[in-house]
Amino acid sequence: MSELAATPVTALKGVGAALQEKLARVGLETLQDVLFHLPLRYQDRTRIVPIGALRPGQDAVVEGMVASAEVLMGRRRSLLVRLQDGSGTLSLRFFHFSQAQKDGMARGTLLRCYGEVRPGASGLEIYHPEYRAQDENAPAPVEQTLTPIYPTTEGLTQLRLRQLSAQTLERLGPESLPDWLPPEMAEHYRLGPLADALRYLHRPPPDADLEELAEGRHWAQERLVFEELLTHQLSLQRLRETLRAQRAVPLPAARRLPQLYLDNLGFKPTGAQQRVGREIAHDLAQPEPMLRLVQGDVGAGKTVVAALAALQAIEAGYQVALMAPTEILAEQHFLNFQRWFAALDIEVAWLAGKLKGKARASSLERIAAGAPMVVGTHALFQDEVRFARLALVVIDEQHRFGVQQRLALRQKGVDGRLAPHQLIMTATPIPRTLAMSAYADLDTSVLDELPPGRTPVNTVSVTDSRREEVVERVRAACHEGRQAYWVCTLIEESEELTCQAAETTYEELQLALAELHVGLIHGRMKPAEKAAVMAEFKAGNLQLLVATTVIEVGVDVPNASLMIIENPERLGLAQLHQLRGRVGRGSAVSHCVLLFHPPLSQIGRERLAIMRETNDGFIIAEKDLELRGPGEMLGTRQTGLLQFKVADLMRDAHWLPAVRDAAQELLARWPSHAAPLLERWLRHGQQYGQV
Ligand code: ADP
Ligand code: MG
Secondary structure, three states, X not given: OOHHHHOEHHHOOOOOHHHHHHHHHOOOXXXXXXXXXXXXXXXXOXXXXXXXXXXXXXXXXXXXXXXXXXXXXXXXXXXXXXXXXXXXXXXXXXXXXXXXXXXXXXXXXXXXXXXXXXXXXXXXXXXXXXXXXXXXOOOOOOOOOOEEEOOOOOOOOHHHXXXXXXXXXHHOOOOOOOOOOOHHHHHHOOOOOHHHHHHHHXXXXXXXXXXXXXXXXXXXXXXXXXXXXXXXXXXXXXXXXXXXXXXXXXXXXXXXXXXXXXXXXXXXXXXXXXXXXXXXXXHHOOOOOOEEEEEEOOOOOHHHHHHHHHXXXXXXXXXXXXXXXXXXXXXXXXXXXXXXXXXXXXXXXXXXXXXXXXXXXXXXXXXXXXXXXXXXXXXXXXXXXXXXXXEEEEEEOHHXXXXXXXXXXXXXXXXXXXXXXXXXXXXXOOOHHHHHHHOOOOEEEEEOOOOOOOOOXXXXXXXXXXXXXXXXXXXXXXXXXXXXXXXXXOEOOEHXXXXXXXXXXXXXXXXXXXXXXXXXXXXXXXHHHHHHHHHHHHOOOOOEEEEOHHHHOXXXXXXXXXXXXXXXXXXXXXXXXHHHOOOOOOOOOEEEEEEEOOOOOHHHHHHHHHHHHOOOHHHHHHHHHHHHOHHHHHOXXXXXXXXXXXXXXXXXXXXXXXXXXXXXXXXXXXXXXXXXXXXXXXXXXXXXXXX
């Protein structure tokens, strides 16, 4: 370990137990941590700006003579100080001030102050500037470097953080913090020395390009980004090796059950389903755990593929667990599998958080006794769930699960020794660059063909002032024998309010469309009630279905060709795409009306525009990523896996190919450099590489 990594912050002047505890809250335990705790932004306090040259919005150091200081009694009592420097006049405004403060700014005092300049009632003003009276004959020197502003926590001031980084920078040198990038590699990728980069970022010179720094394009940032991404890549390779060393139950190709299943299915698998099915069947027969991601757009038929994989494990006498991120999605799967597998005489068990008491105990018992097919939510991750012979785990909509949750399931395999095979299904195609970085441990299959008879959905957005027209449109469609959905979106994250809103909408639409049969479905209804309503809609006895986003998944009524989504601006792109996937399943041209409430935010406008422009889940996912950022999308925000210190996967994606090469080269030629790099960057995420 390098010297700075081994030295605790208490080695710095002025750091006692209390401060140590505060520093730990922002992750600063050693001097190396202090060095890698980089400023968020900078202030320029290196020069005094003449008042006449100030611009609104600018942060600036100003120096001038107090011309007047008076207490104003308006709506809010305030102290107004007028400052003059010969080039103009500036007002300083204080809403909180003491008598002593007022006395310290008497007429004729020379003041130096710092703050954000804004336009005010009396010309340019600074609210609550930092200020200090100056001795005219011995003015204090200005700062020699830009002033760093660090991420911090309550009770930890910028001044304190600055003192600590200053002290640590004094100790920084090639001995105390070795540069693990071999000079040859640094030269090849045109990267500067580590110590120079750190010095620069903590104390940039007055002429530094602030714009470049803000955008993360500065060479000093690039140097650290490269090292961090390189280290991330090293950890993924290590993870992969660990996984490769694990054993799994080889499951021989099955014949009887898949044949029976397909005979009963009522349709023929698409070419893509057959191909992906073969890829999975091959993986399952190996003695290493399968780790396969199946990407397929909404409606591509991923469930059939999952069922075929499950039957391979079941025919070999093992257990399968299928997990979905929401109770409703899990329930849909449960009902599907129950229906499909009843004909094959295969027991399907159910487990979700809401299952309590006797029913829960009985489920746990059946799972422990070896129920071949288990469907549920993340409740399946819990410690109390014991499988008898688990050999395959299927996870639907992976991006909503954390990587670590997925890894936790590995420990539930046969005997706790053999890892289960894993099949992960997602409708959110993960852009290649990201998939490579976040999922280096996964093989990927793509379901790139929709079942026959699907038609693209025609999407429009309409403001809610035209609601009546939209209602008429629903009437017309239903009179033509079609069916429609009216979707009410989530209200402030409260399921209860959302369901109430759906009920109100249901009543209104029943009145407005008195001659139609209108149904209602929402998350607070009992499963049996929901199933009954869905059955009625599917049978065509209901023409319009008012729903919350519970119909986001699994619902399949080909005759429904119109969907109204109220307040689509409340939903993310992936969810809108999933919802819209409920129509366009039959031969009629389908329509989706996004009934939005103006004014829309910038992101809201962009989302609706994308929905109008494309039906392609891949493009939608890429845009979603752009608008939301990768952490959220991959469900890894909580796990810390993708929480880089300096890198930003979107911004720095152009480095990824180079970084992959560099990781290989480093392992081949300088293998001893890998461990210290991992130690430096991944101290808190180390368990990730060791699963
Ligand atoms: P997703 O990939 O979105 O999970 P599903 O597995 O729910 O899609 O399938 C969507 C619908 O398409 C289901 O009703 C399913 O029965 C149907 N389906 C799946 N595969 C085919 C196929 N090969 N031919 C016709 N319909 C299919
Ligand atoms: Mg699905």
